[in-house]
Amino acid sequence: MVHENEITEAEQEILERLWQHEVEGWPLPPGAEGEVVELGLHAKGWVKGDGLRLSAGGLEVARRAIRRHRLAERLLADLMGVEQEQAEEHACVLEHSLVEGLAEKVCTFLGHPRVCPHGHPIPEGPCCKKAAASVEAVISPLDHMRPGEEGLIAYLATPQNGDLQKFLSMGIHPGDPIALVRKTPSVVFRCGHSQFAVDRELATQVYVRRHG
């Protein structure tokens, strides 16, 4: 296994682009092929044959890089309140400091977020798989709150973009105060002067920073 710190920033950058292309369908940036050759990624065994497809090992390294990058963005945006655009830039720097152990700690602290501030999924780490939603988490899904409890919306983690959009277009945004009214038979919460009912599946995707 290659240790994170042995990858250069340039390598990490191009691996992330290849992964996004292969896994999420983003277009390849111009000049990708040249960079792959220049950095000798074929020789390192991360890219297959002479094409641009990642090998199994390359996929894994890239996946972890993406995970660190998006966790860094999440950390900056949610906890530091850094604007999205800057978060992106700082994240590029920060992700290199997130060695594997630290990334796990950050992920746990954030309550195992599933998407970055741009709405792209964060690949799961070992900690997410183990996490049986710890009670002490500062940030937890809406349906883990007690009825009557209040908090601030930390972020929305809906894998289907349409559902995420539904919250946003109704004017329910990260940073807004939210109060849980009840959990059964459906989840009811209050936001501003309105009440909303959602099913449990949607409620698990609203992450709330609890007042504690």
Next chain:
Amino acid sequence: MALTLPQGCHGQAQAPLTGGEGRRKVFLVGNPNVGKSVLFNALTGSYAVVSNYPGTTVEVSRGSAELGDGSWEVIDTPGMYSLRTITEEERVSRDLILRDEGTIVHVVDAKNLPRMLPLTLELCMMGRPLVLALNLMDEAAQAGVKVDTRALSVELGIPVVEMVATRGKGIQELKTILAGPIPLPPSPKVSFPPRLEESLEALRPRISGDAWRFWALHALEGDAPALERTGLPDELLRTLRTRAGLGPRRGAPSALVAKSFHASAQRVLAGAYKDGTRGKVALQERLDRLLLNPWTGFPILAVIVYVGLYQFVGVFGGGTVVDFLETTVFGHYVNPYVEALFAHLVPWMWLRTLFVGDYGIFTLGLRYAIAIILPIVGTFFLAFSVLEDSGYLPRLAMMLDRIFKAIGLNGRAVIPLVLGFGCDTMATMTTRILETKRERVIATFLLALAIPCSAQIGLLLALLAGHPAALALWAAIVAGVFLMAGTLMARLLPGRKPAFFMELPPLRMPVLKNVWSKTVSRMGWYFLEVFPLFIVASVMIWVGQITGIFPKVVEAIVPLVKALGLPSQTAVAILFGFFRRDYGAAGLFDLRHSGVMNGVQLLVATVTLTLFLPCIAQFLIMRKERGWKVTLLMSGVILFIAFGVGWGLNAVLVAAKVTL
């Protein structure tokens, strides 16, 4: 009510007084359940259905209003949360305002201004005459919310009107503003992330007009009207979209953009909106808790069904009123008079039967429509309107969501399904509030198959009166078919599982005037829709009899009827059932009075007729909403299930030697 016009518009262009050819238009736009339809009624004097349920306006209402020196067309649009849309109702509204010209009135719920102002900013970007109507000011005052209307107007650069539309406050002010010249809104100060700004800037030379930012943004997000208007190449948009960080997929509304609008709206409101502190738990809120708690909510539902549906609609509407109209009004006055009249007017017996015969237009068509169907449907619509305006239905949706998930729907389907107990045809139209095509297909099918409308329920109760065991069996069988058909469809139809998300509007005391005009409007719609069918059915049956076709068709159905174990006379009722299920049931009603049928036969006949397609009107609406292919397929399946269940039921009951 305060009225504020924007100050110091920096030499902005004024909207042209005459809007080119044709009439000038006003579009009422806004979130669901903020009072657009009330405002529409107040402006035009005509009627759009208003309720305390998000998403009731599924059709676009158009009306006329006299404003200042001329006649304007007023258009009420289905509710939408944003111009960047997800649901079909929102798309209807968006396309309507994007593809047309005219003034826009954005109606908002004043106390929830922070949630609604982002849409105002989106509308400002369009660069069309815009007025912000702060409705529900009374509820805002109650919640301790303070809005500085003048500051808001200055900040946005558009006229802002305070309003309580249900009580007519602020309507006159709005009319005055609409009649005068309205300054075009300045481009709102919405700042997008720098990378998105760069992409927008890159499109600037390719888009004409002042609202280029608006069209560029919508083109980047892949909205059809913006793509048509700008004609930008797909490849370029793809590149720019990626560069802006909007994600690779086209047509997915972006969280980035929503966030930018939200942030800008909060900045605009900083000096103009002050939130109130929530006071003590009011009576209203305590009642709300009881409704949302399943332990108290379901008993309350049972009481509502018993009092509202059984006692009011069944016993009062279907019993007392029907008896009075049937026996007293028609039996003693109308029928003898009409018969005497036609005996005098029309000497030819064959022609006279068209009007006053066994199936005559007056003696059958008019009598069924007015004396039997109308009281039942009318009392149902009255009860439904009270429930609708109180805000109870969204709470019911919340309670039933889990059960509905099992049949491939979600809580939102409460409104079409409950409305179906009034009129399935009207309910099929409201399936549009469901988000996915899959849900709309399932709901349409279940309405057609297993939700008996109020007219049918009334007749079935009368038919099975005195056979309580048969009534219980009927209910169990129909409910069973409903659940089984739903579960099967949920498994068979592909598509993602629907997510349930619904705003719960505040509980409100229904206003008698609104309840009444809504009931009258629905009854009017029903009568126009249904009454002609009764006449047509009477005429067709008459023609069929005169020409000898009708008896032949009846003869052809007799074996089918016999297979169900029914007396051959019921073939006539079954044939009527094709025109309207309740028309068929009404036929059975006459048979029951003559004592031809026993309990088992009554049960088999009622179950079969309940599962039938309700009426021709429903068939036509299904075709309009779902298309020929789906409708014909559904009708075939329904016919098969109806006869299959009837046949099976008879076989079982006869084999078990059950008497009911």
